[in-house]
Amino acid sequence: MTASEKAYYSVHPKFHMAVDCIIFGFEDGELSLLLLKRNFEPAKGQWSLMGGFVEEGESVDDAARRIVAQLTGLTDIYMRQVKTYGNVDRDPGERVISSAYYALVDIKKYDHTLVQAHNAFWVKLPEVPHLIFDHDSMVADALRFMQYQASIKPVGMNLLPEEFTLTQLQTLYEAIFRESMDKRNFRKKIASMDYIEKTGKIDKTLSRKGAALYRFNPERFKENGQFKI
Amino acid sequence: MTASEKAYYSVHPKFHMAVDCIIFGFEDGELSLLLLKRNFEPAKGQWSLMGGFVEEGESVDDAARRIVAQLTGLTDIYMRQVKTYGNVDRDPGERVISSAYYALVDIKKYDHTLVQAHNAFWVKLPEVPHLIFDHDSMVADALRFMQYQASIKPVGMNLLPEEFTLTQLQTLYEAIFRESMDKRNFRKKIASMDYIEKTGKIDKTLSRKGAALYRFNPERFKENGQFKI
DNA sequence: TTAATAAGTGTTCCAATTACACTTTTCTTT
DNA sequence: AAAGAAAAGTGTAATTGGAACACTTATTAA
Numbered sequence: 074m075t076a077s078e079k080a081y082y083s084v085h086p087k088f089h090m091a092v093d094c095i096i097f098g099f100e101d102g103e104l105s106l107l108l109l110k111r112n113f114e115p116a117k118g119q120w121s122l123m124g125g126f127v128e129e130g131e132s133v134d135d136a137a138r139r140i141v142a143q144l145t146g147l148t149d150i151y152m153r154q155v156k157t158y159g160n161v162d163r164d165p166g167e168r169v170i171s172s173a174y175y176a177l178v179d180i181k182k183y184d185h186t187l188v189q190a191h192n193a194f195w196v197k198l199p200e201v202p203h204l205i206f207d208h209d210s211m212v213a214d215a216l217r218f219m220q221y222q223a224s225i226k227p228v229g230m231n232l233l234p235e236e237f238t239l240t241q242l243q244t245l246y247e248a249i250f251r252e253s254m255d256k257r258n259f260r261k262k263i264a265s266m267d268y269i270e271k272t273g274k275i276d277k278t279l280s281r282k283g284a285a286l287y288r289f290n291p292e293r294f295k296e297n298g299q300f301k302i
Numbered sequence: 303m304t305a306s307e308k309a310y311y312s313v314h315p316k317f318h319m320a321v322d323c324i325i326f327g328f329e330d331g332e333l334s335l336l337l338l339k340r341n342f343e344p345a346k347g348q349w350s351l352m353g354g355f356v357e358e359g360e361s362v363d364d365a366a367r368r369i370v371a372q373l374t375g376l377t378d379i380y381m382r383q384v385k386t387y388g389n390v391d392r393d394p395g396e397r398v399i400s401s402a403y404y405a406l407v408d409i410k411k412y413d414h415t416l417v418q419a420h421n422a423f424w425v426k427l428p429e430v431p432h433l434i435f436d437h438d439s440m441v442a443d444a445l446r447f448m449q450y451q452a453s454i455k456p457v458g459m460n461l462l463p464e465e466f467t468l469t470q471l472q473t474l475y476e477a478i479f480r481e482s483m484d485k486r487n488f489r490k491k492i493a494s495m496d497y498i499e500k501t502g503k504i505d506k507t508l509s510r511k512g513a514a515l516y517r518f519n520p521e522r523f524k525e526n527g528q529f530k531i
Numbered sequence: 532t533t534a535a536t537a538a539g540t541g542t543t544c545c546a547a548t549t550a551c552a553c554t555t556t557t558c559t560t561t
Numbered sequence: 562a563a564a565g566a567a568a569a570g571t572g573t574a575a576t577t578g579g580a581a582c583a584c585t586t587a588t589t590a591a
Binding site: 484486487506509510511512 | 548549550551552555556557558559
């Protein structure tokens with residue numbers, strides 16, 4: 074790099090860069106968020122999203138993955154960037170620019186020890202308390218974006234176990250869109266998606282009759298898949 | 303701020319923060335982008351988006367507005383954040399994190415002197431050359447996002463003069479979605495939007511018969527407006 | 532054996548979208 | 562003054578996709 078090139082960058086300020094993660098789970102027919110009841114400064118005692126700073130040599134996407142893994146122990150999680158929040162005073166401590174990411178996790182699979190260590194809790198969406206800084210906006214934006222994504226791409230299944238019943242799948246989408254759906258119409262739609270396939274197994278934990286278990290087949294979807302719900 | 307709070311921030315690195323702007327215009331039935339043929343380092347001689355660094359005391363949104371104003375002289379422009387690009391090596395000179403914003407401008411109204419001074423040119427979308435760094439991805443993402451926004455909100459009019467004919471409006475949407483539309487169906491749809499109102503004036507520049515001029519009424523839209531195209 | 536519980540299954544109706552072609556107005560040219 | 566050119570403007574029928582709707586089946590527990 075030449076001297077003039079170096080000057081091109083160095084005359085400009087640098088900023089702390091953070092990520093904040095909106096971690097969605099699904100349980101008892103409701104979406105939940107994994108939130109911290111902060112037992113550390115700043116804003117000790119208040120509720121917040123799980124967040125952290127981007128480190129040297131780490132991409133912002135990688136930072137988001139690291140932050141989710143730190144709290145849940147989970148890697149290979151479905152995550153999407155929501156938006157970057159760059160208001161000067163958004164963090165009252167010092168200037169920090171933050172990118173929000175949402176994550177969809179199977180609520181049965183997280184590392185309980187890590188979550189406890191961070192003093193984190195799953196909170197059902199309707200009961201989410203006021204969060205610090207601009208985290209309320211982040212949650213609102215993430216929810217909206219996730220709903221849109223879930224309506225055009227088969228990403229909702231990331232909130233379910235590998236194998237799921239159609240009843241589970243329907244209650245999931247009812248929770249995502251906060252509206253009840255017609256069972257027959259819903260099943261008709263799913264039946265038209267050949268990438269949601271029967272495993273042949275039957276789940277008898279929820280009904281005497283037993284319900285067929287399905288699984289999402291990503292290869293089949295990549296080939297010719299359409300999704301709209 | 304206490305010492306421990308200060309430490310909370312200061313152990314973490316800081317980064318250059320930039321914005322890059324995808325500036326859309328509309329002319330001759332085609333979308334265009336305002337691009338720089340760089341006559342300065344780095345990447346002198348190559349094509350790029352208009353960009354710049356976020357400065358101290360300036361929000362990221364404000365930086366984006368400033369950058370667009372610097373090039374076009376235009377303020378109060380419709381702009382939306384697209385996405386933040388945070389790969390470590392995205393700028394080969396030094397690490398820079400960049401938020402992309404798209405802007406919709408009336409291509410008749412920009413400041414020609416400023417544009418010339420920056421060696422910038424309007425390039426029709428199908429003829430956009432390869433751009434530096436990850437700017438090609440930024441353009442692709444911005445176009446997709448803009449198309450989505452334009453399909454659910456009446457933002458396309460930002461690319462037209464205050465007053466426009468229905469033929470202009472239709473060719474605009476045909477350019478945005480890269481598909482031809484049926485004239486009668488299109489006009490039927492627009493007629494159902496009472497916030498797109500006749501001005502009473504007639505434009506005779508494009509036809510012997512003359513075409514009615516319309517205008518977007520934002521107040522009417524706010525009240526009860528629905529938009530879907 | 533029967534009572535309880537969730538799983539599973541088709542058809543009709545309605546609304547929204549799509550397809551489709553000619554007339555009108557005005558100016559220019561001859 | 563008549564004819565031709567060019568874009569503006571206008572309505573209906575057909576199709577499609579989405580919405581509404583209720584009973585039967587399988588199984589286990591009482």
